[in-house]
Amino acid sequence: MREVKVEQITKNIKEMCIEANHYLSPDMKKVFETAVKEEESPLGKQVLSQLEENLEIAAQDTIPICQDTGMAVVFIKVGQDVHLTGGDITDAINEGVRQGYVDGFLRKSVVKDPIYRENTKDNTPAVIHYSIVPGDSIDITVAPKGFGSENMSRVFMLKPADGIEGVKNAILTAVRDAGPNACPPMVVGVGIGGTFEKCALLAKKALTRNLEESSPVAYVQELEQEMLDKINKLGIGPGGLGGTKTALAVNIETYPTHIAGLPVAVNICCHVNRHVHRVL
Amino acid sequence: MDKKIQAPISDADAKELRAGDYVYITGTIYTARDAAHKRMAEALANNEPLPIDMEHNIIYYMGPSPAREGRPIGSAGPTTASRMDKYAPDLLDLGLKGMIGKGKRSEAVKDAIVRNGAVYFAAVGGAGALLSKRIISSEVIAYDDLGTEAIRKLQVEDFPVIVVIDSEGNNLYETAAKEYCRLS
Numbered sequence: 123m124r125e126v127k128v129e130q131i132t133k134n135i136k137e138m139c140i141e142a143n144h145y146l147s148p149d150m151k152k153v154f155e156t157a158v159k160e161e162e163s164p165l166g167k168q169v170l171s172q173l174e175e176n177l178e179i180a181a182q183d184t185i186p187i188c189q190d191t192g193m194a195v196v197f198i199k200v201g202q203d204v205h206l207t208g209g210d211i212t213d214a215i216n217e218g219v220r221q222g223y224v225d226g227f228l229r230k231s232v233v234k235d236p237i238y239r240e241n242t243k244d245n246t247p248a249v250i251h252y253s254i255v256p257g258d259s260i261d262i263t264v265a266p267k268g269f270g271s272e273n274m275s276r277v278f279m280l281k282p283a284d285g286i287e288g289v290k291n292a293i294l295t296a297v298r299d300a301g302p303n304a305c306p307p308m309v310v311g312v313g314i315g316g317t318f319e320k321c322a323l324l325a326k327k328a329l330t331r332n333l334e335e336s337s338p339v340a341y342v343q344e345l346e347q348e349m350l351d352k353i354n355k356l357g358i359g360p361g362g363l364g365g366t367k368t369a370l371a372v373n374i375e376t377y378p379t380h381i382a383g384l385p386v387a388v389n390i391c392c393h394v395n396r397h398v399h400r401v402l
Numbered sequence: 403m404d405k406k407i408q409a410p411i412s413d414a415d416a417k418e419l420r421a422g423d424y425v426y427i428t429g430t431i432y433t434a435r436d437a438a439h440k441r442m443a444e445a446l447a448n449n450e451p452l453p454i455d456m457e458h459n460i461i462y463y464m465g466p467s468p469a470r471e472g473r474p475i476g477s478a479g480p481t482t483a484s485r486m487d488k489y490a491p492d493l494l495d496l497g498l499k500g501m502i503g504k505g506k507r508s509e510a511v512k513d514a515i516v517r518n519g520a521v522y523f524a525a526v527g528g529a530g531a532l533l534s535k536r537i538i539s540s541e542v543i544a545y546d547d548l549g550t551e552a553i554r555k556l557q558v559e560d561f562p563v564i565v566v567i568d569s570e571g572n573n574l575y576e577t578a579a580k581e582y583c584r585l586s
Contacts, residue, residue, distance in 0.1 A: 163578075165564075168424075169526050172526050172529050172532060173526065175532055176528070176530070176531050179531040179532050180531040185470075185476060186467045186531065187528070188479055188527075188529075189465065189477035189530040189550075190481070190530075191467055227476055228468075229465065229467040229468070229476070229477070230549065239437070270504070270505070270527060302504060302505045302506060303482050303504070303506060305504065305527035305528045355584040356579070357581065357585075361564075362505070362524075362578075364581050364582045392527065394528045
């Protein structure tokens, strides 16, 4: 049994919130570079160069990449041989978010109640997904999610008879409807299978996967490539101003489902696809 | 075509701009997003004065991240304009000449743009760090309690935007996407 103080979690979450909002991961930078080279529209190229310059300014001057520094989504896998001491783990995570957003000059975008909408002024609470896993380590991913693109995300409860063509249509429908609102070039996370909430969670997880990795399942890997090609033929382009780079990547995750269903979730992320990963 | 304009924006300048023009704005603009628009709509419904004069002004749909010491503002890119569609036509009818945001607008907003000889600009979404460098000063002038959603008066210099909907109702999002669409 390994003992871990929850204050360790607070400290790391704080740092990860700040890091995620100022620096993109190396895989994001790489797909960006390719996009600038391959974009065919002159205006699209200009938008992509502005976005590259924006990333440089953000890192050099410590200004958040985007003013929407997101709602903090936290995936935390706790080894079953870990004993957490010193307090409540959920409080510790939220304290890390609070410190990160207040001390890190990040925008506080969370309201306490969806109808009465009073700002909590410290960006808490986070949306936290726990899992218990074998081992004695703690695996944390912090993924601040902006809502321009979150608002354009969709869940489709398809019928088994709709099959893979139904899935393709669902993805294209979500991306086409999102258009310029989701700050293209987008990253498209897709969850197929499970239940209503499981497919949404898969789609969110898909956004945190390294963009240079493909699905290990052969047909899913092909689907990722086919959908990326099709999305880039929609013409939406960088900033929605027309072009050949509407998406930077399509990541798809699957899960077993019920004999009666084919749930599909499409979680759209803008080009500021933020995720920081640490293992304690 | 690249153009430079002053804000507040004159009727003539607004009328001349065409969808697809790349425009650099210098002068005074105001920020307002969801909560500020809701409050302005309530003020209008109660026959109370608005905190800013709409005549010839430009509203930037933006809620910045906090400024670090010595800087006028934090990250400052556009938010999705369609959430303000419910409120925009009334403000345009009161003389609002320009809106800066990102994303699609409703038919009702487009009609109000044409009716009033106004213009809808897009700034590049997600370029908040870069755009913050074109903001010289920022001052909260109303609804301070709304935090990032308060109304701010901004002085901008060569603030880069693209005309999406012009005073004739041309819409760049529709025409540009069609030009590059290769999916039947």
